[in-house]
Amino acid sequence: MSLIQTENLTKIYGSGDTTVTALDHINLQVKEGEFVAVMGPSGCGKSTLLHLLGGLDRSTDGKVVINGTSLAEMKDDDLTKLRRQKIGFVFQFYNLIPVLTALENAALPETLDGAKPGEAKKNAATWLERFGLGERLNNRPDQLSGGQQQRVAVARALVAEPALILADEPTGNLDTRSGDEIAGLLRDVTKKYGRTVIMVTHDPRIAAYADRIIFLKDGKVVDEAILEKKNGKNAEVLANKMKEIGD
Numbered sequence: 436m437s438l439i440q441t442e443n444l445t446k447i448y449g450s451g452d453t454t455v456t457a458l459d460h461i462n463l464q465v466k467e468g469e470f471v472a473v474m475g476p477s478g479c480g481k482s483t484l485l486h487l488l489g490g491l492d493r494s495t496d497g498k499v500v501i502n503g504t505s506l507a508e509m510k511d512d513d514l515t516k517l518r519r520q521k522i523g524f525v526f527q528f529y530n531l532i533p534v535l536t537a538l539e540n541a542a543l544p545e546t547l548d549g550a551k552p553g554e555a556k557k558n559a560a561t562w563l564e565r566f567g568l569g570e571r572l573n574n575r576p577d578q579l580s581g582g583q584q585q586r587v588a589v590a591r592a593l594v595a596e597p598a599l600i601l602a603d604e605p606t607g608n609l610d611t612r613s614g615d616e617i618a619g620l621l622r623d624v625t626k627k628y629g630r631t632v633i634m635v636t637h638d639p640r641i642a643a644y645a646d647r648i649i650f651l652k653d654g655k656v657v658d659e660a661i662l663e664k665k666n667g668k669n670a671e672v673l674a675n676k677m678k679e680i681g682d
Contacts, residue, residue, distance in 0.1 A: 438598060438631045439488060440464040443497035446483050446654075457483040459654040460497065467598070470625040470632045472642040474673070475651035476681055481635040482603055484651070488633060489522050489601045490514045501599070519548050523592030523630075525602040525621075529584045531576040531591075537563060537583075538572040541590040548595065555594070562590035566620060582613030589620060593630070600624060602634040606641050618644040639673035648673060652680050 444461040447454060458480045465471050473481050486492040488499055490506050499506045501521070506514060518524075523544075531540045541559035546552060563572060566586040576584050585605060592600055602621060606614030618641045624630045625646075636642050643662065650658040657680060662669050 436467055437464040438467045438469075439499065439501050439633075441488070441497060441499050444484075444487060444494055444499060445496040446480070446487060446492070447495040456654050458487070458494075461654075461656055463649060463656065465631055465633060467631055468625055468629050469647065470622055470645045471634070471647050471649060472645035473633065473635045473649050473651060474637065474639075474642055474677060475657075476677075477637075479651040480654040481651055483654075485601050485603050485633065485635050489524060490518050519544060520595055521597050521599065523595070523597040523600045525585070525588050525592050525600065525605045527604040527607040529576070529581075529588045529608075531584055531587060533576055536573045536575055537568060537579065537587045540576070540587055541594055544591060544595045558596075559590060559594050562593050563587065566590055580613070581609050582616055585609060585613070585617050586620065589617070589624070593624065593628075598631060600630055600632045602632060604635055604637070606636065606638065611640075614638070614641055639677060640670040642673050643669035648676075650676065650680055 441461050441463050444458055446458040447456050449455055461484065473484060475481055487494050494507065509517065538556055538559055541563055542555040545555035545558060560572060563569065566589065568583060568586055571579060571583060579587065605621065606617050609617060621632050621634060622644045625632050634645065642648055646662060648660045648662065649656055660676065
C-alpha cells in the first residue's frame with residue numbers, strides 16, 4: 436500500500452526570462468515501510484522534491500497525496516499539524532538547539548504539540564536509548580560528536596511516532612564511519628520500526644542502504660533501481676549510474 440504518492444508534481448520558480456522548472460511532472464509512489472533514496476546531479480530538484488513531499492513548500496501544479504489526503508487541499512493550519520504529527524524531518528546540519536540537552540531536543544516536537552513534559556521526555560528517552568544514547572540524555576549538542584548529534588536529530592524526528600521520515604543529506608556533514616552508522620540507523624527505522632523513509636543523498640555508498648533508488652535529472656525522474664540484495668557492489672553500481680546521468 437502506498438503511503439505517499441505524487442501526481443504530475445511540478446514546481447516552477449520565477450517568471451518570464453527568469454523561469455526555472457525545478458520539478459517537471461514527477462509521478463512516484465512510496466510504499467509503507469519502504470526506504471527510498473533520491474539521487475541526481477546538483478540542481479536536479481532533489482531537495483525541492485523533499486520540501487514538497489513534506490508540505491514545506493507548495494507545488495505549482497500536480498499534487499502530493501499522503502494516506503489518501505492531498506496536501507494541496509489542506510489549509511495551512513491543518514498542514515502544519517500534519518507536519519508536526521505525521522512527518523519527521525532530518526537535515527544535514529542537525530538543527531539542534533544549543534542550550535537544550537539531547538533529551539530536551541528530542542522531546543521538543545511533542546512538547547510543542549502540547550504533550551505533558553514528562554510524557555514527551557519519556558518518549559524521547561525511549562528513542563535515544565534505542566539509538567545508543569542512553570548515557571548521553573543530559574548532554575548538550577556541544578558535548579556530543581557529529582554522529583551523536585545526528586542520532587539525536589533522528590530521535591527527534593521519530594518522537595511523535597510519524598509514519599514518514601524525510602531526510603535531506605543526513606550524512607553530508609559526517610565522516611565515513613558516522614555516515615554509515617546514520618544510514619544503517621535509517622534502514623533500521625524502516626525494518627525494525629516500520630516507518631517509511633525518503634532520503635536525498637549524493638553519496639552512492641549511503642544510497643546503497645536503501646531499498647529503491649530514484650534518479651532525477653533536470654527535474655524529471657530518469658531512472659530507478661531496486662536493491663533486493665545488499666552487497667558491496669551496490670555502491671559501485673550506483674556510482675556508475677550517476678556518471679551515466681551526469682553528476
